[in-house]
Amino acid sequence: MATSNRVFSISFPISAPSSHAPLRPAAAARMVGMKTPFYLTPVEIEHDRRLVRRYWRQSLLRMWGALAVGVLILFSVAIGLLSSIAPATGPNTGWRWSVPLSMIWPVLIPFVGVGSMVRHRLKELTEAGTPLTAEMFSARPSRMVLSPLDPLTTYNVCTETLSGLAMGMALGYGGPAVFSYFPFHGRILIGPRRPVWLTQCTEVVVGGEPGQPVEVRIRRRFGLDFFTVQRGGALHAVESVAAHLRTQFEQRERALRAIRREQELERAALNAKLSALQAQVEPHFLFNTLANLKYLIRTDANTAQQMLDHLVGYLQNALPDMRSVSSTLERELALARSYLSIMQIRMGQRLQFRIEADDALLARPFPPAMLISLVENAVKHGLERASRPGAITITAKQLGDALCVQVIDDGVGLTEQMGQGFGLANIHERLQLLYGDKAALSVTAAEHGGVVATLAINKE
Structure with missing residues (x-):
């Protein structure tokens, strides 16, 4: 009995979750409701419970910190306003308790919001097959890259790389990063907007001991994003900067090796040519002398x-x-x-x-x-x-x-x-x-x- 094989091609718009971890095919298939093929079955990931609790606790503290700062600002403004309109005389103190009591209920909001965001982030990592690490929810991760170049050249390479369009696009800025540098300190700051030091600021510092390889330290600076649930953005920024700089250093090192190799070849060719020219000179006078000696031996x-x-x-x-x-x-x-x-x-x-x-x-x-x-x-x-x-x-x-x-x-x-x-x-x-x-x-x-x-x- 003859059978016919039909091949259907179906395209689905897949929206990747807002995570810096790569989305695996298995996770993408589940998002559109397709049955995951056996060869795309993801590896079961079990996150460290202590890290999960720590992630939840730190996220909650960050949100409480942001809320506390906001409440203090609002409370100070409210106190100032009420003090300016309150009667100058009379024992009227009811308003003094109504303001702080009305602000107690927002303290409970982070429990609901943080729990939802943490669970969503853990689900994304599970679907991507990536275990949770402490650096993923750290607000100030860091990396260090060794440069084969001298300090001044290293700093120039860093400024060229970090101010380029490719770096801004890799960080998700949609264009070149906002750039601020301090050449006398070997420091560079980049961010998505001004002022650079306020939000999502990444710092690059060039330094090192004399006689040792030049060190390029990349870290996330403290900013307002510290008071948010960390979803890996800081780690992604630091690793992206480190990867781009490492690539540029490797390219420069390959170019220097090629130049040195070319110089060695030129030196070898020069020595060979000098030897060939000198070999022309030596027999020239030696043979003449031997010819004269041969004549004198007979005479x-x-x-x-x-x-x-x-x-x-x-x-x-x-x-x-x-x-x-x-x-x-x-x-x-x-x-x-x-x-x-x-x-x-x-x-x-x-x-x-x-x-x-x-x-x-x-x-x-x-x-x-x-x-x-x-x-x-x-x-x-x-x-x-x-x-x-x-x-x-x-x-x-x-x-x-x-x-x-x-x-x-x-x-x-x-x-x-x-x-x-x-x-x-x-x-x-x-x-x-x-x-x-x-x-x-x-x-x-x-x-x-x-x-x-x-x-x-x-x-x-």
Whole structure:
């Protein structure tokens, strides 16, 4: 026998109870009179009886307090009015008892009102499957959020977040919260209307001990809503503010981590590029020296032995920091001296050199392999092309805040071939990577012929 399955779609307007606890599907189904499906059957919630009694007792005391304040105000006004219209003479005292006796009956009203509101609130919590806690009926709950930022940035994030539309809508204000802040105290007050401190005011205080994470304390301030039956509004406001601030702090922390990670990647790329550039320099002069040594071994063994001694001295100074991005002026001058000694053996009387440097500057940091590149350029492009003897002078001086190292030769001077290799371009690029605008290389013509190469490095 064939059967047909029909699917009906019925929509019901469901009005959630005025509670800040979420309304579960089972509770919504019961509100519209539907039979609750088995998979939406709520978990049975049994509230703590001591908390229920405490909730009822506190609510009753709050209402009595509000009533007492109102009665005192009315009684004071009534006494003032009656005193102004009472006869000046005569023993007429009946009105004195009629006013206070007529105000005794309102004292019994909170018993009925508070009991109804408390039962309704407990029913809402039961339908939502949420057990009653002490914070739910507290008028001054509090929360604390730790910030990964510094105090000033934390305070700025709090002001931006609390004054936004999203925060006001989350608190049920229908728009941005009324905002009041005290930057010198690290305190912020928000509420639905002015004056902020009078009703439903939430306070945020930024503080903490030096060297410790910044603490953001959120609490509900005392206001007129203290004299009402607490239905979780204060706790909802405090938790909403804490949740929004926690989200903003996490977003800022992720952004800072991304920036730090990007900086680390840039630093790693910089070190890799410097190593690659320096690796280009090292074989450049090393292979030339080995080629010269190979030639001398075949032609002059004694001179080859001297060159080998200078090469060993050079390698002893060069190998320890061959992959370092920093050296010292003393080590770089020693490298240059060994190299020029080798080239002097090769060129004979055609090459003379002199090194002048203040002893106080020898320990100054200096980028490796740059000075030797300038010396090699002076030999290759200046003196080797000249048909006469020449000299190279290396000087190191302190000029203001800058360490100035000069390589001066009296060779053929600036030519078109000078700088066609990677030597000078390599130095320019490495200086830019290491020092930015705090270092510079200049190559100019000497006054009496030749070239002056000046490397200036400012202090950090």
